[in-house]
Amino acid sequence: MKLLIVSDSHGDRAILEQLVAQFSGQIDGWFHCGDSELPADDPLWQTFHVVGGNMDFDPQYPKKLLIPMGNQRIFLTHGHRYQIKLDLTALALAAKQEKATMVFFGHSHELGLAQNDGTLFLNPGSVSQPRGEFAKLGGTFAIVSVSGQQCQVDFHTRDGQIVSELTTTFTMGDIK
Template sequence: MKKKKILVVSDTHKIHTNFEKVLEQEKPVDFLFHAGDVEGREWEIQYGSGCPAYVVAGNNDFFGELPPEVEIQMETHKIFMTHGHHYFVSMTLDHLRREARARGADIVIFGHTHKPCLKFEKDMIIMNPGSLTYPRQENRLPSYIVLEMAEDGTVTGEIRYVEKNEKSC
């Protein structure tokens, strides 16, 4: 059974060094989702990834023409992606869950907090890939998510980290 490989990133904030490294490391990728805060470099994400790419506007994407949210049907799943700041994701995921349910989505992608999470709940998968540029979680490693989706709709996923290459003198 063929599986689709989906790369999920967010909060690159105009610095794409780690994004390029991850794209090279993970290829081939069938789809790319970027949950906002690209800051004017969305064309690199949309056209430089070599696969269909979906990008939403974050709270720092002032001048582009990115949509604030997208909804995509993929296999048996409806994916809802937003940056998350309009749903108060820094405080709670309750508003985001309610909105996703109202839209009939069972996979939700968001960013904004710069902290990765991947929750497989009873009726929904909720994920935040963290930030490839300015991580805020305890280990402070740049993070992203790789999802695999089978034709029957089975989804598996993993938070992955970009290791720091610190060289001592």
């Protein structure tokens, strides 16, 4: 199972179209963690699971989603609702309540990956307006690959190139 996670595209619809064209037929689940600044009825959302961010003012956007895929329970949200710029405590509590195995979120524009109490927490960074240590990459998204007992997270630049030094692999036994 392959999952593509993107966030904080801030009106850059072209990059989302590019990702769909580049990875079509290779991805089992598409996720946008908010701040697209596109209408909630945009045709792209027929491909992506999407939530609203603090810059998405269309009230039709859900605040959070819980998506079962394979053996995973994926919690999708925008991090501003859980104060992720402080720490992951509020988000971890919400994930635990939802019995999530994976949490995908945005907001900070900084890519990040953590594991807490058997749950994978992933912020793909901003594909259009990156910040922080990896801003020099020019925008990022992530692909999570689950195969048997292995879960691999690859961060990619806007043009789809893997940032190999950021690749992380977990044993599924570590992710409950």
